[in-house]
Amino acid sequence: MNILVCVSPVPDTTTKITFVDNNTKFNTEGVQFIINPYDELALTRALELTEKHGGEVTVITVGTAGTEPVIRKALAIGAAKAIRVNCDPVDSLHTAQAIHSAISNESFDLIFTGRESIDYNSGQVAGLLAELLGMGLLNIVTSIEVEGSDVIATRDIDGGKEKVSHPLPCVASAQKDLCEPRIPNMRGIMQARTKQLNVVEYADAYNDTEYLSYDLPPAKGAVKLIDPANAGELIDLLRSEKKLI
Amino acid sequence: MIAVYIERENGRAKKSSLEALSYAKNLAVKNSAQSIAIVAGGEVPSDLGDAGADAIVHVTDGNLNEFTPEGHATAISEVCKQKGVTTLIMAGTYAGKILAPICSVKLKAGCVTGVVSEPDLSNGFVVRKSCFSNKAFTMVNVKSDRKVLSLIPNSFEVGSFGLTPSVESISVSTSVLTKSLEVDKVKGKIPLTEAELVVSAGRGMKGPENWGMIEELADILGAATACSKPVADLDWRPHGEHVGQTGITIKPNLYIAIGISGAIQHLAGVSSSKVICVINTDPEAPFFKVADYGIVGDAFEVVPKLIERARQLKGL
Incomplete structure (x- = not known):
């Protein structure tokens, strides 16, 4: 089975978020970009599935040449080849359309994304792409197996989990617990340098939304400290000052 | 028309859906429009008028009694098309997370998830959205005529509008490929x-x-x-x-x-x-x-x- 994994480069989880150009752009200076952690899980699980059922894993990233180190890392983890759609994505729909266009001549049994990227947190690409492709979606899955022509997955639902089956092909989005992410070994890193990375253009950009400006959460006032010997006072304050209890 | 997708738990509307409904009603008032609560399958819960529904559309089809994204997305989108809905709103629950982007493609609507503000209509349709994993916010302008928003639960109040909405049943035929095999809900605990x-x-x-x-x-x-x-x-x-x-x-x-x-x-x-x-x-x-x-x-x-x-x- 052939699996496509959509990989988004995101700022490292420890990045201090700041903005430039009058708060209209994310400040990328000194920022280390990594594979979006949920996409890394999707990639690892895709590799496990192809090791069991045959086939290969292709990764796709929508982004400018600056995203190639992240793509090489995905190849080092074990993807067979990569596609980079050469444009700077403006929003989720733009990203999904670019992926849709780039794979129009290919067929995949399963398409994986992460449940959301940790920068824009929109969690839309899986749903948008599934609908553009006319495929079903298994969103936010913590386990996924292939049985014959079906996928059996466990997805998060409000207040619990649901085990579902869905025929292939379909789109799935990875949630934490799906697997343990793989760390690339030296051999993988060496091989990644020569693996195929196709660059395709996408010019028909159409986006419905525009990000106008950014801001940081308002700073909190000073913490009100309570004497541990009289800790019960916290409960009283939560009742009298905050009306919470 | 402003529509809201209503989720239920044990026959009652979820609080996050009621928050979305009040949000929709407030927006409808600004636009001199009506708010519609969309209930897919099952029974219509009772507290929708108070939370701001001018009208209720109950979509019926055997496939809709259990939640599947494809079934519910089809039902919601059909209602939106029939009723000329300009803005579709839902809570950003697990169901909302999956439905919002699918509905946005079906409706050719711009979609914003993680919304934490009412729209500013003074120059476009601008909402505040959480980003960088809650370390920042961004103001997003939705340029398309139709819009889909999902709201972060517990960001908005449930109003008390005291309306008595009409209930209209619409039959939509849906086809469903997802089969539920097992549901494991944590019992007795608060999600x-x-x-x-x-x-x-x-x-x-x-x-x-x-x-x-x-x-x-x-x-x-x-x-x-x-x-x-x-x-x-x-x-x-x-x-x-x-x-x-x-x-x-x-x-x-x-x-x-x-x-x-x-x-x-x-x-x-x-x-x-x-x-x-x-x-x-x-x-x-x-x-x-x-x-x-x-x-x-x-x-x-x-x-x-x-x-x-x-x-x-x-x-x-």
Whole structure:
């Protein structure tokens, strides 16, 4: 089975978020970009599935040449080849359309994304792409197996989990617990340098939304400290000052 | 027309859906438009008029009684097309997370998820959205004629509009490929994402055997329990309780963090909580910087005092 994994480069989880150009752009200076952690899980699980059922894993990233180190890392983890759609994505729909266009001549049994990227947190690409492709979606899955022509997955639902089956092909989005992410070994890193990375253009950009400006959460006032010997006072304050209890 | 997708739990509308409904009604008033509550399958819950529904559309089809994304997305989108809906609103629950983008493609609508503000209509249609895992916000303009928004639960009030909506039944035929094999819901506990009060604990608790007092405090307060990543990784607590950047993001009215230092990844998942209380032995713990109330002390001495006082106040 052939699996496509959509990989988004995101700022490292420890990045201090700041903005430039009058708060209209994310400040990328000194920022280390990594594979979006949920996409890394999707990639690892895709590799496990192809090791069991045959086939290969292709990764796709929508982004400018600056995203190639992240793509090489995905190849080092074990993807067979990569596609980079050469444009700077403006929003989720733009990203999904670019992926849709780039794979129009290919067929995949399963398409994986992460449940959301940790920068824009929109969690839309899986749903948008599934609908553009006319495929079903298994969103936010913590386990996924292939049985014959079906996928059996466990997805998060409000207040619990649901085990579902869905025929292939379909789109799935990875949630934490799906697997343990793989760390690339030296051999993988060496091989990644020569693996195929196709660059395709996408010019028909159409986006419905525009990000106008950014801001940081308002700073909190000073913490009100309570004497541990009289800790019960916290409960009283939560009742009298905050009306919470 | 402004439409809202209503989710139910045990026959009642979920609070997050009622928040979305009141949000929609407020927007409808600004636009001199009507609000429609869309109920797919099952029975129509009773409290929709009070939360702001001018009208209710009940979509019926055998496939809709159980939730599937393809079934419910088709039902919602058909209603939106028939009724000339310009803006579709839903709560950002797990169901909303999957439905919003699918419906947006079906309706050729611009979609924004994670919305935390009412739209500013003075120059376009601009909403505030959470981004960078709650470390920042962004203002997004939706340029398309049709719009789909999903709202972060617990960001908006449920109004009391006292309306008496008409109920119209519409039959939509849907085809469903997803088969539900097994549902495993945590029984008797408050789901973390819907909880208004959360008691959370970390490695400072020293071991899973010490969680009794955390659960007791949560129980008395009517709160859900949560934990930090190391605790989930050590299997002291189930992964479903892990809040933080790679776990669940929550926005309760009250978050009590016990024995959690407040690493940036943890804060990302909880920093939008309205009131944060931190109990930690280390006065330098970064969590105190974002806390409203803090107690520098040992959880094993502090928590029993909180339990005692909470019992007294609650008359338990």
